[in-house]
Amino acid sequence: MTYTDTRDKSVKTDFRTAVMNGMNETTGGLYIPTAFPRIPEECIKRTPEPNFRDIALAMAKPYVEGEIPDADLAALIQDAYPFAAKVVPVDPTAYVLELFHGPTCAFKDFGARFMARVMSYFNRGEDTRLHILVATSGDTGSAVGSAFHHVPGLDVTILYPAGKISPLQEKQLSTFDDNVRALKVNGTFDDCQRLVKTAFTDAQLRGTLRLSSANSINIARLLPQSFYYMYAALAVRNQSWRVSKIEEPAIIVVVPSGNFGNLTSGLIAREMGAPIAGFVAATNTNRTVPDWIATGDYEARPSVATYANAMDVGAPSNYERITAMYDLETVRRLFASYWLDDDGIIASIRSCFERTGYTIDPHGAVAWKAWDDIRSGALRALKDGNAGDFTKPGLTPNLPTWADSVLDKQAVGIILETAHPAKFGATVAKATGREPVIPDRLEKVMQLEDRAIPMENDYAQFKEWLLATL
Numbered sequence: 001m002t003y004t005d006t007r008d009k010s011v012k013t014d015f016r017t018a019v020m021n022g023m024n025e026t027t028g029g030l031y032i033p034t035a036f037p038r039i040p041e042e043c044i045k046r047t048p049e050p051n052f053r054d055i056a057l058a059m060a061k062p063y064v065e066g067e068i069p070d071a072d073l074a075a076l077i078q079d080a081y082p083f084a085a086k087v088v089p090v091d092p093t094a095y096v097l098e099l100f101h102g103p104t105c106a107f108k109d110f111g112a113r114f115m116a117r118v119m120s121y122f123n124r125g126e127d128t129r130l131h132i133l134v135a136t137s138g139d140t141g142s143a144v145g146s147a148f149h150h151v152p153g154l155d156v157t158i159l160y161p162a163g164k165i166s167p168l169q170e171k172q173l174s175t176f177d178d179n180v181r182a183l184k185v186n187g188t189f190d191d192c193q194r195l196v197k198t199a200f201t202d203a204q205l206r207g208t209l210r211l212s213s214a215n216s217i218n219i220a221r222l223l224p225q226s227f228y229y230m231y232a233a234l235a236v237r238n239q240s241w242r243v244s245k246i247e248e249p250a251i252i253v254v255v256p257s258g259n260f261g262n263l264t265s266g267l268i269a270r271e272m273g274a275p276i277a278g279f280v281a282a283t284n285t286n287r288t289v290p291d292w293i294a295t296g297d298y299e300a301r302p303s304v305a306t307y308a309n310a311m312d313v314g315a316p317s318n319y320e321r322i323t324a325m326y327d328l329e330t331v332r333r334l335f336a337s338y339w340l341d342d343d344g345i346i347a348s349i350r351s352c353f354e355r356t357g358y359t360i361d362p363h364g365a366v367a368w369k370a371w372d373d374i375r376s377g378a379l380r381a382l383k384d385g386n387a388g389d390f391t392k393p394g395l396t397p398n399l400p401t402w403a404d405s406v407l408d409k410q411a412v413g414i415i416l417e418t419a420h421p422a423k424f425g426a427t428v429a430k431a432t433g434r435e436p437v438i439p440d441r442l443e444k445v446m447q448l449e450d451r452a453i454p455m456e457n458d459y460a461q462f463k464e465w466l467l468a469t470l
């Protein structure tokens with residue numbers, strides 16, 4: 001596969017370069033494959049559908065062709081995914097896709113674990129270790145730390161702002177041993193990011209250490225997220241007659257979004273043949289993308305804190321990939337777009353629980369409410385020319401091509417549940433009156449010893465520590 005750049009289509013590079021560089025430092029653009037090949041028809045048609053790892057293998061193959069042999073790729077996937085995504089029907093036209101069965105209980109495990117193993121694979125021949133520096137405001141740090149833990153040839157240093165993340169998040173990223181360590185920085189998330197960025201541009205440091213980043217713009221985090229869209233779409237299609245009494249439903253995937261990496265992965269899966277009719281881009285109060293879809297003007301803004309805090313992004317980085325793939329009119333035909341404020345998130349968690357018995361987390365709750373509104377009247381109003389005020393929570397005024405399937409009751413929704421509700425226990429309890437059951441792997445991490453190393457918000461001290469420790 002050849003990869004190009006969102007800002008300069010004349011760029012041609014391979015998978016290894018795209019992964020190891022993360023982004024194109026010359027243009028500031030993001031890497032993107034030049035094609036999204038359909039997976040074999042046999043794979044798409046088969047009933048029952050292939051299992052998650054077989055789908056992962058079929059989908060990953062074309063992107064690493066000539067760089068990772070099939071047997072190595074299969075071993076890598078086997079090692080990355082001892083868990084899978086799970087489809088749970090909660091009512092006849094709503095399916096929840098649970099993406100929290102990995103070690104840190106959030107969907108970022110899917111991307112981070114694949115990327116860690118790909119980086120390790122490409123680092124095999126090197127006689128020096130590769131040092132990953134990552135600044136985190138919460139969940140990315142634990143997914144990356146966990147994904148790289150004990151992976152050969154790689155070291156990870158996580159920087160997080162002291163006192164500014166939840167106690168559970170802190171435990172999840174500060175208790176690793178071996179090749180992963182956490183620095184508890186006396187400063188803000190922006191300070192952490194500045195320390196990391198300064199290190200990357202420090203020529204003297206880079207002359208001594210091989211440094212790399214692991215942030216969410218890396219193509220090796222995006223591609224593997226497309227696996228579960230394919231898996232879920234095939235699984236839902238195959239059970240839709242039994243569950244929904246619909247033979248060939250239009251499948252709409254509802255994606256709670258922040259940086260829009262997850263949704264971009266969905267677009268890739270659809271290009272590769274996943275039977276997905278369209279998407280709902282659902283956000284919290286950080287509605288940069290809904291506003292863009294509604295008005296045509298893209299305006300990044302500072303992020304606002306919400307209950308769905310992993311989606312608190314005002315300048316979503318994958319906007320650049322989405323617009324490299326499609327123009328605005330195509331996006332308006334393919335996506336409905338929806339946003340929800342904090343009161344709406346609490347009400348949504350409650351209504352989902354009361355009506356279906358399913359405990360959903362604040363991120364999934366944004367998607368649940370979007371789908372529930374869409375199937376129960378919001379699209380009808382749009383079609384009748386009564387678009388709501390998009391500056392209030394709700395749908396943007398564009399009418400997607402799949403609207404008629406919903407109105408004709410021939411559509412089902414897949415709601416992506418991106419985190420386990422127990423990670424946001426207090427918010428969930430506020431809505432439902434009860435604390436979610438904590439999975440063993442979260443319970444265990446609470447018992448581990450905190451190994452975070454205190455660090456001043458001072459580059460000279462950080463650099464000295466790096467040189468002395470790594």
Ligand SMILES: *Cc1c(COP(=O)(O)O)cnc(C)c1O
Nearest residue numbers: 257258259260261262310418419
């Ligand atoms: C990161 C995250 C999101 C947002 O995903 P994007 O790819 O940034 O759009 C949603 N929910 C949870 C729980 C997350 O951790």
